[in-house]
Amino acid sequence: MNGGKLLILFLYFISSNANSIHRRFEYKYSFKPPYLAQKDSTVPFFEVGGNAIASSESIRVAPSLRSQKGAVWTKAKTSFDWWEVDIAFRISGRGRIGADGLAFWYTTEKGDYNGEVFGASDRWNGLGLFFDSFDNDNKHNNPYIMAVINDGNRKFDHQNDGINQALAGCLRDFRNKPFPTRAKIEYYNNVLTVLFHSGMTNNEQDYEMCLRAENVVLPKFGYFGVSAATGGLADDHDVFHLLTTSLWAPGTLDAIGQVPQQDSDKISQEYQEYQQKLEKQKEEYKKEHPEEQKDDMEDWFESDNQRELRQIWQAQTQTAEILRELSKKLDEVLGRQERTLSLISVSANQIQTGGAQQQPGQQPPVFTGDTIRRQEVDNIINTQNILVQSIRDLKTQANDLNQRVEMLITNQKQGGSQGGGYDIQGLITEMRDGLNQVKLSVHGVQSKINQPLPLSSCPDAKCLGMTPFLIAIVVHLLILLGYNMYKEAKGNQSKKFY
């Protein structure tokens, strides 16, 4: 709960700040899809080098092959003092551990493409924000995000993961997330703030504070860059967008605003011309390569497929949420039961000792206060057993669903995208049916839970211990399942780049 309050306070802080700061989108320091790269693989206003490959949707800064290094740098130095850069990226690999990581840079010079530090130069002058996947010092503290400021004289201490050089950092797992991970790096009034989006949702607002450092002095103007490297282990390092906004203290933009008014006209005119040029290029290209249009059509079919998978994933997320809610309710019941558990054991003892003299069919003795009859206890235990059984059924169904997804994945691997389309559709329908069954069961269980239980109800504690445990298993299974599908879908998409 404390975290939530902090987040609200922080959001308030951001929004109150946003009111006073003027923001200007800097398109010459930004890239984003669609048409991120042009057909000749160049990225407007950026320089791509090393093993980096730019496509229309993303830049694969370092591919999942051994010892790769790549980077992308702005062509021009910044012309503003304060800025915010939002990058969306995905670091993914089949291994439990990946390497080496990705870096965001703000430096006085562009780094070399064969450099030592995450695909860029060592002894940089400025800021390096590292997403370090590999745990070189074996302290079990990676993946780790950290900011390292250098004046051009220090060498990065890879052996110790730069632990003594970091300005600040945070431990966050950024590998293999269902949605792109994101970082918002803000440098304003010598305060450096890094917010991180874990990629567990596609909600634009889900940023968390990673680090904040005051009295940070960076070089006045510099280049933005993103670089990445692989080692013996290799992840794919994809960047989907880099969006730069310049930040202006209240009044400063107005003060320089008289001349810049013309500037901004000029800039927007330039931008429009650039857009027109892009459109023209696209049309010309289509004329010259009519066969490519067929590929475009295929792209559409692919994306339909992807969309279906995503919809299933979302449905699963909803199911997982319902299960979580269910688990919470069961916990509440458990709490109530624990309070009366001692009471039950006392009354059970009394029933046992008293029951020995009891004639069959005769009413058990009624105790004063909150005591319970054995019959009631039996009833409650029965209800609990039904609940446990339902949850077991749910687990079986989830397993079944998992098997189908695996079938789908193998099918896609073997059949490729050609010819397999019809089967995939069939499987998707089957999966959806399976999901609906799970959903129905969940609702069934939920309505059972919602049935009012007598306040004095005290089922067997062992039953309850089992129930949340099974729920946790089902939730995990569903999350794994969704993640598997998404990864596979993404894998297919990335195949298109080659």
Ligand SMILES: [Ca+2]
């Ligand atoms: Ca490392």
Ligand SMILES: [Ca+2]
């Ligand atoms: Ca480490």
